[in-house]
Amino acid sequence: MSKLRFKPAYNPYTEPSMEIFSYHEGFGKWVEVGNSGMFRPEMLLPMGLPEDVRVIAWGLSLERPAMILYGINNIRDLSGHKVDLGLIQTNPTRIS
Structure with a gap:
């Protein structure tokens, strides 16, 4: 990743x-x-x-690369109570 942008955001925590x-x-x-x-x-x-005491919180959005890999347009199709279990069963975990 060579092109990065950082933007102030609101998070409740x-x-x-x-x-x-x-x-x-x-x-x-x-x-x-x-x-x-x-x-x-x-x-x-x-x-x-x-x-x-101060604690730093950070995380990578692994959902975004997964959405790109599997051609998913809506993040709710990847995780949550409405996820298509068939998608998970037909796409085994890839380790590269």
Whole structure:
């Protein structure tokens, strides 16, 4: 990934938050590939952490590459209670 963009974002559990986008040459558009932020202090207190502790949250959007690989247009077709189990059964996990 050589073309990346970073954009401030809203997430209910982190502040500040940021989304990460990569330019997809095949689609000719920017695709979200990750999200990050600092956990809000009130999210950490129930865990018993001291008030001065800061925790970074980050994650890669593995759903996006899977959607591209399998030609899925709507993320709800890939995960959630309405997922087509036939898609999962006919497409075994690939390790490359």
